[in-house]
Amino acid sequence: MNCKKAPLLNSKCELSPSSQHQTKSRRRNSTNSWWILEFSVNAAGAILFYQRTEMDDELASPGVLCSLSTEELLTKIQEWGLDVTEAEAQRFRDNEVDGDTVDCGLTETMVAYLFQGSFKKQVKFNQFVSRMKESSVTLTLQTVSPEDWQPSTSSTSISNENTLRLPASFEIPRFSKNLQLKLDNKEPCHKNPRDRHTIIRVLYEAVAQYTMYPTNSEYVQAVKTLVMKYPFLKDREGNGYGPCVQGEDLLSIDAHLKVLQCQYQKMQPDTMVVHNRMQQTFAWRQKEIADGMPVEDVLKKYPFLGMPTGLCNELGWIQPTTGNVSQRFREGLSCVAAKVIGLTRGKTPLYQLYLDARKEALTDDLPDLDTRAALLFLPYVFKEKLDLFVILGEVHPKNPYPTVQLLHEDWKPVFSRSAPNIVKLDGSEVCRSSCIFEGIISSFCLYFVFNLAYPKHLKNTLIFLQKYIVKIDEGEDRPLPITVTRQINLLY
Numbered sequence: 337m338n339c340k341k342a343p344l345l346n347s348k349c350e351l352s353p354s355s356q357h358q359t360k361s362r363r364r365n366s367t368n369s370w371w372i373l374e375f376s377v378n379a380a381g382a383i384l385f386y387q388r389t390e391m392d393d394e395l396a397s398p399g400v401l402c403s404l405s406t407e408e409l410l411t412k413i414q415e416w417g418l419d420v421t422e423a424e425a426q427r428f429r430d431n432e433v434d435g436d437t438v439d440c441g442l443t444e445t446m447v448a449y450l451f452q453g454s455f456k457k458q459v460k461f462n463q464f465v466s467r468m469k470e471s472s473v474t475l476t477l478q479t480v481s482p483e484d485w486q487p488s489t490s491s492t493s494i495s496n497e498n499t500l501r502l503p504a505s506f507e508i509p510r511f512s513k514n515l516q517l518k519l520d521n522k523e524p525c526h527k528n529p530r531d532r533h534t535i536i537r538v539l540y541e542a543v544a545q546y547t548m549y550p551t552n553s554e555y556v557q558a559v560k561t562l563v564m565k566y567p568f569l570k571d572r573e574g575n576g577y578g579p580c581v582q583g584e585d586l587l588s589i590d591a592h593l594k595v596l597q598c599q600y601q602k603m604q605p606d607t608m609v610v611h612n613r614m615q616q617t618f619a620w621r622q623k624e625i626a627d628g629m630p631v632e633d634v635l636k637k638y639p640f641l642g643m644p645t646g647l648c649n650e651l652g653w654i655q656p657t658t659g660n661v662s663q664r665f666r667e668g669l670s671c672v673a674a675k676v677i678g679l680t681r682g683k684t685p686l687y688q689l690y691l692d693a694r695k696e697a698l699t700d701d702l703p704d705l706d707t708r709a710a711l712l713f714l715p716y717v718f719k720e721k722l723d724l725f726v727i728l729g730e731v732h733p734k735n736p737y738p739t740v741q742l743l744h745e746d747w748k749p750v751f752s753r754s755a756p757n758i759v760k761l762d763g764s765e766v767c768r769s770s771c772i773f774e775g776i777i778s779s780f781c782l783y784f785v786f787n788l789a790y791p792k793h794l795k796n797t798l799i800f801l802q803k804y805i806v807k808i809d810e811g812e813d814r815p816l817p818i819t820v821t822r823q824i825n826l827l828y
Contacts, residue, residue, distance in 0.1 A: 413464060438465055441625075449735070509538060593638075596614070596639070622654070644769050654784050665805055689751065727742065733763065740772065795817075
């Protein structure tokens with residue numbers, strides 16, 4: 337190969353650890369820290385050698401971010417050089433934004449809400465988060481003349497890169513402080529969606545250090561190693577490894593996506609094909625969501641997730657014990673509907689609209705009408721606001737959380753069978769449904785699908801729906817708020 341001499345480069349830049357198309361030779365230096373010698377061919381044909389050294393590991397470690405409380409996070413932000421006003425700090429506290437929340441991924445709308453009216457602060461905050469999440473490295477680039485280049489060394493490096501696979505002695509990395517403590521205490525972390533997603537993400541990143549295109553056997557090898565170290569993580573169904581890593585790679589995922597897109601174009605998609613392909617891409621999809629893929633991009637890539645049925649299925653895969661989510665809602669609400677409606681008497685103008693709708697309804701329709709009413713009245717029982725959860729007409733949602741937007745301009749049709757609505761998240765339309773019951777269920781599912789923390793303004797209602805209606809127990813030992821406990825005692 338003829339190499340032309342290129343201008344000398346002596347500059348520093350930052351490069352993500354996931355950079356590709358470079359050949360690497362890894363060695364230890366005298367201080368026992370890792371450095372990496374890499375090379376690639378620039379546009380002029382010269383060989384560029386990069387010496388890469390890790391920097392500021394404490395700041396860059398993802399585990400540090402996850403372990404930060406809200407106050408610690410605010411301190412880190414200010415140390416970064418971002419001046420946080422008391423009003424902005426209070427928004428962090430009110431919405432329980434801590435390191436773990438930031439690590440899961442804040443949307444653009446959420447960041448805009450935290451730093452209202454300042455694009456500069458929003459940009460600097462995103463830079464801060466990226467710095468905390470990514471192990472940035474410093475590179476020193478210098479051109480090496482063809483005379484100094486040793487082909488034998490480069491060819492060996494290229495061969496090593498192409499043949500590098502997962503070693504037999506693959507080691508499981510340490511997790512964030514809170515998660516590692518749970519694992520050491522043998523807590524069933526795999527039953528908690530957030531912990532399960534974190535385990536999958538960290539395990540994938542560990543495998544990606546050896547190969548960006550793991551085979552099915554390498555996925556299974558990694559999960560087997562995880563289960564050997566933490567036997568209590570093994571699922572009872574199947575071989576115990578499948579639910580954690582589905583054994584898919586970029587090529588197989590791409591094939592599944594093409595089938596899903598093709599089915600989506602049909603007037604009558606094959607429901608069995610769609611269900612199977614969505615299930616096969618589930619682990620991959622959840623990792624993309626955990627890594628911060630925007631809502632619009634997720635829905636564009638997986639269009640069947642933009643349907644009530646798709647959202648319920650996704651929740652079923654995240655929480656296998658839920659079964660039929662819609663049925664769980666109906667059965668759970670039917671047990672408390674009468675008491676919920678009774679506790680709401682006189683607390684909202686909607687109560688009179690409910691009585692009027694009941695007078696006009698057929699006898700056979702009354703049970704479903706009462707169920708819909710109970711679902712709408714729950715926020716009033718827990719002293720929370722319905723208008724932050726369900727809104728009318730073309731009004732833009734006041735918050736980025738899941739919201740049901742009724743297409744009618746008044747509340748009267750909300751108790752009927754037909755109440756068309758749009759479910760929105762972060763300002764984006766997720767799906768459309770024909771009745772309020774289906775819309776609220778879809779909205780509830782979004783908290784699990786996109787791994788969102790419950791907002792303060794609706795937290796008690798959502799906790800009740802999760803634990804007592806859908807019966808999802810994430811293994812948390814924290815006691816319920818006194819407000820919730822008191823109202824539950826009145827309902828049961």
